[in-house]
Amino acid sequence: MKPALLLISHACAALENRKKVQALAAHFDLVCVTSTIEQRTILGRPSSDFDNDSDESSRHYQLIRLPRRGHSDTTFRYAGLSAVMRSRRFDVVLVENEPWAFICWQSLFWKALLQGDALFGEFTWENVERPSWKGLILAAIYRFMTMTTDFIIAGNQAAAQLVQKRGARKEAVHVAPQFGVDLINHQPASPAERKQLREAQLLHTDAFIIGYCGRLTEEKGIKELLQACDELQNVHLAILGSGRLEGWLKQQQKTRPWLHLLAPRPHFEIPSFLRCLDVFVLASKPVRTMELCWEEQFGHVLIEAMACGVATLGSSSGAIPEVIGHDEAIFPHGEAKALAECIRRVMNDTNLAKSQLERARQLYTHDAVAASWAGFIQQRLAA
Incomplete structure (x- = not known):
């Protein structure tokens, strides 16, 4: 019983x-x-x-x-x-x-x-x-x-x-x-599926796309993510969400043709975004003030990206390292140059995404x- x-x-x-x-x-x-x-x-x-x-x-x-x-x-x-x-x-x-x-x-x-x-x-x-x-x-x-x-x-x-x-x-x-995470709607996309998903979201079909999904706030490391992409060549950055930095991001988009802003959507539509990425990044950084005292508590989108077979990188903030479980996928929070180097390391590495996919299937x-x-x-x- x-x-x-x-x-x-x-x-x-x-x-x-x-x-x-x-x-x-x-x-x-x-x-x-x-x-x-x-x-x-x-x-x-x-x-x-x-x-x-x-x-x-x-x-x-x-x-x-x-x-x-x-x-x-x-x-x-x-x-x-x-x-x-x-x-x-x-x-x-x-x-x-x-x-x-x-x-x-x-x-x-x-x-x-x-x-x-x-x-x-x-x-x-x-x-x-x-x-x-x-x-x-x-x-x-x-x-x-x-x-x-x-x-x-x-x-x-x-x-x-x-x-x-x-x-x-x-x-x-x-x-x-x-x-x-639900493995029925979170799963790796085939090359043909990825192309279709990108076309549906008006993203470049042949580009190397880095992505972020979530709140558009300072503590999520959005500015460091843009700075890291400034240092990289031939990459596109797709950001999905809403928040206080939305206006600032629209201004940045005017001088960065590789920056794509997508409107927020219900949870069940998030996999279609994640599955079209090459790399997902959560660059959170801790905040310690009387008004806001916060550090990343889990980062559920990390396990969603991992389950979609996308190489997933995260900062050293809060629970991110223990969730990702791979040292090579972690960079010091608040350091854009370190994030750029981390992205470079995984651009031609398919092993990380495969290992993270298996971790998601076993634990998450x-x-x-x-x-x-x-x-x-x-x-x-x-x-």
């Missing part, structure tokens, strides 16, 4: 992310609580492009949608969560959010009141310590979290070290991604991530 798992995750409102939940259902009698479908615009597209119930007939788990009270991802609570906890007995209650998120506190309260025998776990990405008074407050929150949580799944090694520093036992902490599929989570949780149940 499968253990009963209640998974509380606003991220699983996204259709693509629920593929991990489907994989988890092979190991658990699973109920997933997520948000009601919202009617709004995301990246210029209707929210139904990102969240809909087209997977309803194929689910091997129960999906319960609850309305959110509160707007941000860390200040909301779910109306009706107590009724879900009253409805049946669970062996495990697992919340995907940061330790200071209100939903974690709400879930812990109802779990303690209504599911006393269940294990309580949290998934966290947070991998940096905050400065000044914010750090002191969060340190206390982490202490309380580790005292009241039976296990923690950390999205990267630094997150695991952070919770252990605040009192979590090493055996109660597991490092694993939150989501995997939804099934592999679910199996990793399940093995750890079941081990905690047996402890």
Whole structure:
């Protein structure tokens, strides 16, 4: 008989992310609580492009949608969560959010009141310590979290070290991604497919194309990526996304005919962009200010590019090196010349892309991530 798992995750409102939940259902009698479908615009597209119930007939788990009270991802609570906890007995209650998120506190309260025998776990990405008074407050929150949580799944090694520093036992902490990648729509393109994909996106069919996909912000290393391409010859750079640097990039495009800006698109359309690239680059760099204290927590697009058979390079920031797993694909963050040299090294090297493809297939599929989570949780149940 499968253990009963209640998974509380606003991220699983996204259709693509629920593929991990489907994989988890092979190991658990699973109920997933997520948000009601919202009617709004995301990246210029209707929210139904990102969240809909087209997977309803194929689910091997129960999906319960609850309305959110509160707007941000860390200040909301779910109306009706107590009724879900009253409805049946669970062996495990697992919340995907940061330790200071209100939903974690709400879930812990109802779990303690209504599911006393269940294990309580949290998934966290947070991998940096905050400065000044914010750090002191969060340190206390982490202490309380580790005292009241039976296990923690950390999205990267630094997150695991952070919770252990605040009192979590090493055996109660597991490092694993939150989501995997779907190998059905993420796979290498044949030369003919690549040509068609490039034509459809108005990209040069015979050029060497370097790509980036994500937020267009300073901390993502966009400026260093352009500087690196300035040093290279006969390359094109394709950037897909939106953000604060969008206006600046349009200005740069006027003097760089090799720079191509593509509009943002839903997750399920990202593979068509990745599969037409020769190299993908994530050049993130850390930020340490009172307003923003951040370092790359995983970089999910890395495993998507790897699964598409594209040589994938990343900076030394945060979790990027542990995700990529190849030293030759890593360059010091913030150093454009080092990035240019890294690109030169892989321009005629097909071995890196092949090795990274195999790594993605072994470690980063939804099934592999679910199996990793399940093995750890079941081990905690047996402890």
